[in-house]
Amino acid sequence: MNRLQGKRAIVTGAGQGIGRAAAELFAAEGAQVIAVDRNADALASLGGCTTEILDLTDPAAIAAFGERTGAVDVLFNCAGYVDAGDLLATQDGGYRLSFDLNVHAITHMLQAFVPAMIAQGGGSIVNMASVAGALIGVPNRYAYCASKGAVAGITRSVALDYVGKGIRCNAICPGTVQSPSLDERLAATGDAEAARAAFVARQPMGRLGRAEEVAALALYLASDESAYTTGQMHAIDGGWTMA
Numbered sequence: 495m496n497r498l499q500g501k502r503a504i505v506t507g508a509g510q511g512i513g514r515a516a517a518e519l520f521a522a523e524g525a526q527v528i529a530v531d532r533n534a535d536a537l538a539s540l541g542g543c544t545t546e547i548l549d550l551t552d553p554a555a556i557a558a559f560g561e562r563t564g565a566v567d568v569l570f571n572c573a574g575y576v577d578a579g580d581l582l583a584t585q586d587g588g589y590r591l592s593f594d595l596n597v598h599a600i601t602h603m604l605q606a607f608v609p610a611m612i613a614q615g616g617g618s619i620v621n622m623a624s625v626a627g628a629l630i631g632v633p634n635r636y637a638y639c640a641s642k643g644a645v646a647g648i649t650r651s652v653a654l655d656y657v658g659k660g661i662r663c664n665a666i667c668p669g670t671v672q673s674p675s676l677d678e679r680l681a682a683t684g685d686a687e688a689a690r691a692a693f694v695a696r697q698p699m700g701r702l703g704r705a706e707e708v709a710a711l712a713l714y715l716a717s718d719e720s721a722y723t724t725g726q727m728h729a730i731d732g733g734w735t736m737a
């Protein structure tokens with residue numbers, strides 16, 4: 495009940511999916527949570543958190559958010575976008591959004607919040623990567639793999655540069671997790687049932703992950719229980735990458 499007692503935590507992409515589950519769990523564990531999303535309606539139904547309506551692709555808005563918020567103990571950069579297609583099918587708009595949201599937004603959030611973390615003597619940063627790109631290649635996910643590979647690099651770089659400042663930085667690498675945006679991606683294939691079956695088939699456990707299961711890993715990494723862990727890619731993938 496109090497694994498984050500006394501801590502201030504930011505969770506991005508907190509409107510739905512893994513981010514929402516993490517914001518709710520962090521708050522239940524005693525954190526003062528600032529839940530960030532661009533979707534005001536989704537944030538409005540989130541209890542127990544302070545909410546911040548913010549477009550994470552706007553660097554100036556992130557900088558202003560950092561200035562008025564001050565120091566936090568936990569920063570969970572969870573918001574992300576999944577672009578479909580191999581290299582030749584990838585459109586410029588999806589490619590750019592993949593980097594604007596999955597990569598550049600994390601950089602801007604880190605630049606906004608790491609200085610205060612250093613000043614207060616430390617903190618825990620958790621970045622949302624994926625098995626895709628950060629651990630293995632996944633078919634038809636060129637921009638997504640490229641961007642999540644960059645998240646792995648960001649995580650290691652920040653972990654290494656600030657390990658002496660009390661800052662830890664880890665990444666989470668989920669397999670396929672049930673979420674609203676996953677349902678949209680399945681529907682977009684034209685045969686959601688077949689697409690779901692194919693996604694389930696690549697998970698050796700024979701099911702998709704649940705947002706609450708990933709939130710539990712985020713909680714561990716956010717809390718002092720993981721005090722001896724930094725710079726790591728934490729897979730949570732139903733056994734997908736074990737072979």
Ligand code: NAD
Nearest residue numbers: 507509510511512531532549550573574668670671673675
């Ligand atoms: P989701 O995609 O359903 O929800 C994402 C949330 O981010 C939404 O609430 C959305 O409003 C918000 N968001 C999108 N663009 C934004 C912006 N510009 N500014 C602010 N907020 C914005 O959630 P999910 O499927 O749980 O995915 C969360 C993270 O986990 C993503 O980074 C995703 O890449 C990663 N991930 C998901 C899966 C999966 O199978 N669901 C697997 C591996 C990794």
